[in-house]
Amino acid sequence: MMHPVQLLKIVIMSIGRIDLNLLKVFDAVYEDRNLVLAGKRLNLTQSAVSHALGRLRGAVGDELFIRTRKGMVPTGRAMAMAPSLRDALRRIEATLGVEPFSPDTTKRQFVIAANDHLTAVIVAPFLRELQTLAPGVDLIIKPSTRLDLAEQIDLGRIDLAVGIFAEVPSRLNSRTLMSQGEAVLMRKGHPVSRGKLTLRDLAKYPLVTLSAGGQEEGAVSGFILDRGLARQSEMFDRDALEEALLETKETPRFRVAVPHALAIPALLSETDMLSIVPATLAMALAKSSNLLHRQLPYQAPASTIRAVWHRRDEHDLAHTWLREMVGKAARAAEELLA
Structure with a gap:
């Protein structure tokens, strides 16, 4: 067995052979999969990035990236290196404070x-704050319904995922943003709009539901498990509805399942269908379209909306600011339900 002192010397010698700036190049190419984009991120020319990669390849004895029509594809060795290396870079930057963050000046x-519902309820108010507090910050919104959501977070291509998650693996961190119940949407003039909504109404009239994937995508009990991250696939509690209807000895008719909340007004406006949706969505759609919202005629547990991010970003000052701002917008949305 090698003596600890000898092992330490070997490690120091190995690190000494590598310019740590090369690791920044690796990080940028791994995330962008493109030499030009990586160069823009690092303020380097494409030639300089290519030369740096060549030096790093020589140091580690692996090709690291293969040039293809779709971009720079990492090798197996690069895929194995990436998580620990990128995490170490973030920790070094946070420890040294080499990347100070000021919202009003940052680019x-x-x-x-996020799904379209949470984009409207949480992200849109956050974006309004950006106009004055951080005019140089840009946002890209990607669908939280994508099947490779956990992989995109692992690769650093998604900074923050907002949604309802039943399970969050230990490599990811999370925080509660808000809780909300459900409500029923219907068109104005609907046959049940003048009275109190009943369980029999929910059995009598067909339902429009929000669904980001069913059993064919691997959903179990309304959640899809991907790399340890279980995200909600159905935007309502099916079990609570079916259990409540047991006393009526009737079953609900799920006529239409749609992946996008903004399709609901068009589907309800000319029909007698009903839709069970998150409470904040019901309020937003009733305010912006020709719809009414009513309380559920049964008890359903509240859903907890969380923000999820990779733990490597836990101490990044910019990322911390992002989480706080999104949290502030969510709290404001929750207060509207009170």
Whole structure:
């Protein structure tokens, strides 16, 4: 067995052979999969990035990236190196404070994953704050319904995912943003709009539901498990509805399932269908379209909306600011329900 002192010397010698700036190049190419984009991120020419990669390849004895028509594809060795290396870089930057963050002067782009409902309820108010507090910050919104959501967070392509998650793996961190119940949407003039909504109404009239994937995508009990991250696939509590209807000895008719909340007004406006949706969505759609919202005629547990991010970003000052701002917008949305 090698003596600890000898092992330490070997490690120091190995690090000494590598210019740590090369690791920044690796990080940028791994995230962008493109030499030009990586160069823009690092303020280097494409030639300089290519030369740096060549030096790093020689140091580690692996090709690291293969040039293809779709971009720079990482090798197996690069995929194995990436998580620990990128995490170490973030920790070094946070420890040394080499990347100070000031919202009013920063030029940074954040990528947030959210469905269209939470984009309208949480992200839009956050964006309004950006106009004055951080005019140089840009946002990219990606669908949180994508099947590779966890992989995109692992790769650093998504900074923050907002949604309802039943399970969050230990490599990811999370925080509660808000809680909300459900409500029923209907068109104005609907046959049940003048009285109190009943369980029998929910059995009598067909339903429009929000669904980001069913059993064919691997959904179990309304959630899809991907790399340890279980995200909600159905935007209402099906079990609570079916259990409540047991006393009526009737079953609901799920006529239409749609992946996008903004399709609901068009589907309800000319029909007698009803839709069970998150409470904040019901309020937003009733305010902006020709719809009414009513309380559920049964008890359903509240859903907890969380923000999820990779733990490597836990101490990044810009990322911390992003989480706080999104949290502030969510609290404001929750207060509207009170």
